[in-house]
Amino acid sequence: MDWHQLWEIASAPDNVPIVAMLFLIPFYLWYALKQGIENDKLIAILESDANLAKTKYRKTQEWDPKWEREVHTWPYLMRMEFLVAIIVTVLLMVWSLTLNAPLEEPANPNVTMNPAKAPWYFLGLQEMLVYFDPWIAGVVMPTLVIVGLMVIPYIDANPLGNGYYTYKQRRFSIWTFMFGFVGLWVLMIVIGTFIRGPGWMWFWPGRTWDAERVDYAVNRNLDQVFGIDGSWTSAIFHVTKDQGAIWARVVFGIFPLIAFFIVAAILVHWICMRTEFSRKIYQRMSLLQLVTMYTFLIFMFSLPAKILLRLVFTIHYVWVTPWFSI
Amino acid sequence: MPEENGGSKEKTGVLEKVQADAAALRETLKEKTKQQVDGLKEPEKTQLYRSMFRVKHDDEPRNRALSVLSNVFFHLHPAKVNRDATKYNFTWGMGGITFYLFIVLTFTGVLLMFYYHPTKVQAFRDILYLENDVPFGKLLRNMHRWAAHLMIIAVWLHMFRVFMTGSYKRPREFNWCVGVLLMVLTMLLSFTGYLLPDDQLGFWAVTVGTNMARATPFLGHEGPLGGLLGMTPYNDVRFALLGGSIVDANALLRAYIWHCIAIPLIVSIFLGVHFWRVRKDGGISGPAPVMLESEIKEERNPRPVVLRPSGMSQHDK
Numbered sequence: 001m002d003w004h005q006l007w008e009i010a011s012a013p014d015n016v017p018i019v020a021m022l023f024l025i026p027f028y029l030w031y032a033l034k035q036g037i038e039n040d041k042l043i044a045i046l047e048s049d050a051n052l053a054k055t056k057y058r059k060t061q062e063w064d065p066k067w068e069r070e071v072h073t074w075p076y077l078m079r080m081e082f083l084v085a086i087i088v089t090v091l092l093m094v095w096s097l098t099l100n101a102p103l104e105e106p107a108n109p110n111v112t113m114n115p116a117k118a119p120w121y122f123l124g125l126q127e128m129l130v131y132f133d134p135w136i137a138g139v140v141m142p143t144l145v146i147v148g149l150m151v152i153p154y155i156d157a158n159p160l161g162n163g164y165y166t167y168k169q170r171r172f173s174i175w176t177f178m179f180g181f182v183g184l185w186v187l188m189i190v191i192g193t194f195i196r197g198p199g200w201m202w203f204w205p206g207r208t209w210d211a212e213r214v215d216y217a218v219n220r221n222l223d224q225v226f227g228i229d230g231s232w233t234s235a236i237f238h239v240t241k242d243q244g245a246i247w248a249r250v251v252f253g254i255f256p257l258i259a260f261f262i263v264a265a266i267l268v269h270w271i272c273m274r275t276e277f278s279r280k281i282y283q284r285m286s287l288l289q290l291v292t293m294y295t296f297l298i299f300m301f302s303l304p305a306k307i308l309l310r311l312v313f314t315i316h317y318v319w320v321t322p323w324f325s326i
Numbered sequence: 327m328p329e330e331n332g333g334s335k336e337k338t339g340v341l342e343k344v345q346a347d348a349a350a351l352r353e354t355l356k357e358k359t360k361q362q363v364d365g366l367k368e369p370e371k372t373q374l375y376r377s378m379f380r381v382k383h384d385d386e387p388r389n390r391a392l393s394v395l396s397n398v399f400f401h402l403h404p405a406k407v408n409r410d411a412t413k414y415n416f417t418w419g420m421g422g423i424t425f426y427l428f429i430v431l432t433f434t435g436v437l438l439m440f441y442y443h444p445t446k447v448q449a450f451r452d453i454l455y456l457e458n459d460v461p462f463g464k465l466l467r468n469m470h471r472w473a474a475h476l477m478i479i480a481v482w483l484h485m486f487r488v489f490m491t492g493s494y495k496r497p498r499e500f501n502w503c504v505g506v507l508l509m510v511l512t513m514l515l516s517f518t519g520y521l522l523p524d525d526q527l528g529f530w531a532v533t534v535g536t537n538m539a540r541a542t543p544f545l546g547h548e549g550p551l552g553g554l555l556g557m558t559p560y561n562d563v564r565f566a567l568l569g570g571s572i573v574d575a576n577a578l579l580r581a582y583i584w585h586c587i588a589i590p591l592i593v594s595i596f597l598g599v600h601f602w603r604v605r606k607d608g609g610i611s612g613p614a615p616v617m618l619e620s621e622i623k624e625e626r627n628p629r630p631v632v633l634r635p636s637g638m639s640q641h642d643k
């Protein structure tokens with residue numbers, strides 16, 4: 001166990017935000033769910049007693065009939081804002097006095113940094129480069145993430161849980177968001193920071209980053225696993241074996257892709273229909289909403305699917321074409 | 327003419343007149359000084375003060391409201407808010423913290439600009455100069471750096487909070503989209519700043535980042551179908567981002583202009599829209615009274631969701 005290596009990563013000033021995130025995200029997740037579960041208890045009581053539901057008990061915050069519904073922004077809200085501003089300033093001051101922003105040697109195109117890492121907030125994308133070609137990891141996926149986030153309000157047909165914390169009323173959306181945000185985005189960043197060493201190789205925490213290490217790439221494309229060598233196609237179309245192989249691969253690769261889309265669609269549909277409540281929401285959705293939601297969820301599953309194929313079955317590409325590979 | 331003044335018949339010289347005025351002033355001086363000093367005890371009654379703040383600020387409901395409404399910075403807020411909306415446990419103050427960090431970054435950023443030249447010869451030396459010679463230069467640079475990191479974390483947590491309270495639901499869908507763009511801009515702001523010290527860290531990070539651009543489908547020379555549009559290393563999107571085929575002087579200048587001028591301007595505009603919409607969408611969404619499953623209204627079927635013609639009213643829930 002090389003504790004020194006671990007410490008070196010964790011204490012690098014530019015990695016402090018990630019270390020902070022390791023605490024902040026679980027904390028706020030807990031904080032949100034705690035309030036959600038408290039509200040869920042309240043909701044359960046109200047659901048069982050129609051009379052109670054008509055009264056003040058719907059409030060999720062402390063309440064007293066004598067209190068006014070609204071308070072003056074000054075001072076009640078703005079004093080909080082100023083207080084928070086002061087706290088943030090103090091925190092930032094202390095942080096800036098104790099830790100120095102990194103500055104390396106002057107830029108030198110002839111000396112490659114190993115590992116050359118993107119800033120931490122983009123490490124998720126860089127980590128994706130392991131599993132996908134740059135045009136997917138660097139262009140298509142970020143676009144899908146941005147557009148996917150923006151369509152959330154338009155595909156979430158569940159009217160409950162607007163303006164208060166709840167878990168039970170929004171199980172599906174909360175799990176989906178958690179999967180994307182914590183499971184894919186944050187986790188990939190953590191892997192990119194703590195696990196990926198020189199040559200972007202996988203070093204378990206505590207293993208020394210050894211720049212000399214070589215990994216023997218044993219990854220194969222799916223068509224190689226199935227022994228597609230173009231002998232059939234070249235015989236049928238009277239072309240050379242190489243040309244035949246290209247077309248055989250193009251055609252072959254379509255099938256696993258279609259299979260993925262079908263399996264993922266079924267999985268997504270199964271998840272969407274798991275509870276009585278989910279089925280009710282499903283009924284409320286328009287066709288456009290359904291298609292959009294399923295499409296984005298299927299694309300979201302493509303990342304873990306590819307990770308699985310790579311790590312468990314050492315598959316490099318699923319679909320090889322002369323123009324691009326997936 | 328002055329001789330005819332005050333009905334005096336005697337002819338007096340200028341000197342005498344001044345002497346007389348001075349004598350008169352001596353008598354009233356004490357009183358005037360007292361007035362002046364007393365006036366300072368109530369600065370809010372001075373003309374100077376009133377010209378700045380326009381309204382009285384004594385502690386009564388009307389003036390509390392006016393002090394918010396009549397101040398260009400404070401009037402982002404309504405005069406009164408839902409009592410629960412002031413609670414920390416609902417918003418975590420994350421949107422506010424993000425905004426405050428943006429202000430801190432603007433402030434420290436402007437100060438840094440006084441010392442920084444975006445040229446290959448000077449950029450790195452300017453950082454060394456800042457770190458070693460400029461008074462508080464190191465603190466300044468550290469604060470700018472760490473505030474940037476903090477802002478990214480804060481913006482993620484803000485999005486997370488908005489999601490967990492379901493605040494993106496009707497009527498706030500659009501503001502959520504504005505928010506997503508703000509988040510992307512925040513990250514780009516940070517990224518463009520990374521190159522500016524012109525050190526190995528920034529250079530290789532930007533190299534890694536922009537190398538992805540050359541794989542853009544259609545628009546990058548290594549991207550799928552890039553050849554179709556005649557893309558080469560000298561005319562693709564990566565070239566446009568870097569102002570060249572390698573990360574060099576032009577890239578530094580472009581990063582500088584994006585970082586210090588263009589993106590901050592765009593962010594400011596979007597922030598204006600974001601805050602405006604928070605108000606127009608009926609203030610922040612909660613903490614709202616809970617809604618029950620039994621109260622879900624039947625949807626009209628078929629319902630052309632998303633492309634719905636109406637639904638412009640604020641409180642259409």
Ligand code: HEM
Nearest residue numbers: 417421422424425485488493501502505506508509610611
């Ligand atoms: C530069 C970044 C941003 C700043 C400075 C900012 C600022 C704010 C502030 C001050 C509020 C008032 C309530 C609160 O503090 O939570 C707010 C509300 C809101 N923000 Fe942001 N925001 C930013 C980014 C985002 C992002 C990334 C999203 C979502 C993807 C978002 C969506 C919203 C929504 C929907 C509301 C209304 C919340 C409600 O009514 O409860 N904002 N924002």
